[in-house]
Amino acid sequence: MTPMMHTRAAPVSRVFGRAEPGRAYLRPPSVLSVLMALATMISPAAAHHVGSYAPRDNAVTTNFKQIKFSVQAKRFDVALQLFESGAVRAEMRAQAATLPAGLEEATRAALRAGDGPEVERRLMIFFAALARDLAVEADRQLDEPGVTPETRAATGRKFLEAIWRYYNLVDFAVAMRDSKSSVAVRLAFDEAEGYVKPATGGAAPDDPAKARQPIQRIAQVLSTLIETSSTSARRSS
Numbered sequence: 001m002t003p004m005m006h007t008r009a010a011p012v013s014r015v016f017g018r019a020e021p022g023r024a025y026l027r028p029p030s031v032l033s034v035l036m037a038l039a040t041m042i043s044p045a046a047a048h049h050v051g052s053y054a055p056r057d058n059a060v061t062t063n064f065k066q067i068k069f070s071v072q073a074k075r076f077d078v079a080l081q082l083f084e085s086g087a088v089r090a091e092m093r094a095q096a097a098t099l100p101a102g103l104e105e106a107t108r109a110a111l112r113a114g115d116g117p118e119v120e121r122r123l124m125i126f127f128a129a130l131a132r133d134l135a136v137e138a139d140r141q142l143d144e145p146g147v148t149p150e151t152r153a154a155t156g157r158k159f160l161e162a163i164w165r166y167y168n169l170v171d172f173a174v175a176m177r178d179s180k181s182s183v184a185v186r187l188a189f190d191e192a193e194g195y196v197k198p199a200t201g202g203a204a205p206d207d208p209a210k211a212r213q214p215i216q217r218i219a220q221v222l223s224t225l226i227e228t229s230s231t232s233a234r235r236s237s
Contacts, residue, residue: 056165059087060130064123064169071116079119080111092126099129100230124173125229131167132222134159135215142212153208156196156215163218164189174225184221188214 057065063086070079083089092104103126110118138159142152167185175182195211 058165060091061165061169063087064127067119067123071111071119074114074116076111076114080108083108083111088123088126091130095130095133098133100125100226120173121177121229124170124177125226127166127170128174128222128226128229131163132219132226134163134166135219135222138163138215139212139219142209142215149205149208153196153198153205156192156208156211159215160189160193160196160211167222177229178225181221181225185218188217188221192218 063082066082066086067079067088070076070082089104089107092099092107096104103122107119107122107126110122138156141155141159147155167189171182171186174185192211192214195205195214196208197205199205
């Protein structure tokens with residue numbers, strides 16, 4: 001139900017913002033609230049993904065979509081407000097040790113300047129870094145000794161879903177700048193997924209540790225992407 005819907009039809013004059021004498025005036029929602037609502041309505045089914053993964057949003061991915069939607073609408077003031085107070089910036093600060101130096105400030109500067117492509121580039125770097133770090137940790141946990149195939153497969157699936165939750169948001173931006181990297185990540189993801197899927201009849205995969213190799217490729221490709229994208233960003237600034 002939209003903010004304008006009532007149990008009976010509202011007068012046309014009220015819908016378009018002119019109050020009738022003796023009637024309560026329905027205040028229109030703010031631009032910020034409208035953009036935030038529309039951003040959170042983006043369906044996971046509409047996401048560009050491979051395999052069977054359509055991960056649920058968390059606070060970081062929801063905030064990213066709100067910022068992205070605002071930038072696309074050229075409401076950089078709203079996007080900056082969403083960034084300043086949102087989960088993306090908080091996560092940038094929490095993960096600062098593994099991110100390119102100055103990423104938070106560079107993202108804020110791009111928002112203040114109304115530079116949409118640069119905002120996209122900075123957010124691409126950030127989410128590629130989150131996905132890379134998850135791939136590194138997935139590789140480490142899949143190499144743990146004494147783990148059953150069932151547990152190893154479950155660990156692989158958990159990490160692949162987490163990796164895709166973040167990478168999927170910026171795959172389009174990656175493809176526009178470096179199509180080979182986009183293809184490489186997607187192929188490696190598909191391969192890794194095949195190694196950790198339940199076998200026929202629901203049995204555990206024979207050797208889910210084989211997922212380590214494609215997961216390592218994901219980490220390597222994203223590391224290179226982050227480095228080259230950060231370098232090109234510094235040269236253009």
